[in-house]
Amino acid sequence: MKNIDQVQRVAIVGSGIMGTLIALAFARAGYQTAAVDTGEENLARARKTAAAACRELVNAGLLEESKLDAVLKNLSFTLDWDETIAKADFIVEAVPKVLKIKQDVFERCGNLCSPETIVTSTASSLGISEIAARMKHPERALVTHCFIPAHVMPIVEVVPGKYTSDEAVQLTKAVLRSIGKKAIVCKESPGFIHNYIQIAMTRAAISLVDMGIATAEDVDTVVMHGFAMRLAQLGPIRSADYAGLETLLHVLEYVHEKTGDSTFKPPAILKEKVASGELGLKSHKGFYTYSPEEVERGNQLANDAVMRTVKA
Numbered sequence: 001m002k003n004i005d006q007v008q009r010v011a012i013v014g015s016g017i018m019g020t021l022i023a024l025a026f027a028r029a030g031y032q033t034a035a036v037d038t039g040e041e042n043l044a045r046a047r048k049t050a051a052a053a054c055r056e057l058v059n060a061g062l063l064e065e066s067k068l069d070a071v072l073k074n075l076s077f078t079l080d081w082d083e084t085i086a087k088a089d090f091i092v093e094a095v096p097k098v099l100k101i102k103q104d105v106f107e108r109c110g111n112l113c114s115p116e117t118i119v120t121s122t123a124s125s126l127g128i129s130e131i132a133a134r135m136k137h138p139e140r141a142l143v144t145h146c147f148i149p150a151h152v153m154p155i156v157e158v159v160p161g162k163y164t165s166d167e168a169v170q171l172t173k174a175v176l177r178s179i180g181k182k183a184i185v186c187k188e189s190p191g192f193i194h195n196y197i198q199i200a201m202t203r204a205a206i207s208l209v210d211m212g213i214a215t216a217e218d219v220d221t222v223v224m225h226g227f228a229m230r231l232a233q234l235g236p237i238r239s240a241d242y243a244g245l246e247t248l249l250h251v252l253e254y255v256h257e258k259t260g261d262s263t264f265k266p267p268a269i270l271k272e273k274v275a276s277g278e279l280g281l282k283s284h285k286g287f288y289t290y291s292p293e294e295v296e297r298g299n300q301l302a303n304d305a306v307m308r309t310v311k312a
């Protein structure tokens, strides 16, 4: 497996919205980045998208005007599949969400590039074990699930499959960190982390509208000006620790009993924690462990989180 210093040339396969913005993220970090696609019209659209995205970054104060030319110089769009892939030190696939197309791309990359070159997929739901099933050396294949807008969103889910080596995971995390991303590893599963949570919350929000309990606008307002203020700083699990896990358990049991909706069935790990006295911040331990100083500060910690969001 290569080391991070040997990763200089990056190839992106597919220059749609994801591929172009991922290519831009690599180019901004100084990588020689080439995005390959299948027709001149796709390349022309991608060049336009990249130029507009750069302009937006400058306008938002996230990229200095003086650095713009250097970024664009690192970025090219090409139809020359074979040469681009053969030369690449790191490859990201961003073709449409169709298993056969992705499998063909991985098989072709596997035949063209060095066995040491990592090939990742931006797949948001398909698993890499299936995508890389026909590829040579599938131990260097994994998912790197990026989010729109991919040149700005900091998080990337790294999802190894049943063939992926630990070296491939470590190098991929290092490469992602080098372009300013937070890389979080999770197991192959429907929706991974981000979408599993997001779809559950969105389903609950739409159900409230469906049941006539509130309007869509009011549901959005409650979320935006309610728990989202805390979540942006703490995440849902630390928030639950701060509120008290026994409180969460009681609320879940009540809503589960009243609605009969299995979504609200308390997870076994929550029941076990409450039964063993791990109630969160107030008992020094919940899903996280807290220092005596944190316990002493108690609710102030949760309040500080909301203040940080208000300030931001």
Ligand SMILES: NC(=O)c1ccc[n+]([C@@H]2O[C@H](COP(=O)([O-])OP(=O)(O)OC[C@H]3O[C@@H](n4cnc5c(N)ncnc54)[C@H](O)[C@@H]3O)[C@@H](O)[C@H]2O)c1
Pocket: 013, 014, 015, 016, 017, 018, 019, 036, 037, 038, 039, 042, 094, 095, 096, 097, 098, 101, 105, 122, 123, 124, 125, 145, 146, 147, 148
């Ligand atoms: N759009 C999103 O919100 C989003 C978010 C996360 C992940 N994803 C994932 O990213 C991937 C790409 O999504 P997108 O929205 O950019 O799709 P898109 O349709 O905009 O772009 C796909 C590009 O791939 C090109 N392509 C097709 N076959 C090719 C081949 N053999 N070689 C080279 N290029 C080829 C197409 O011409 C097109 O330009 C999908 O797997 C999707 O699931 C998308």
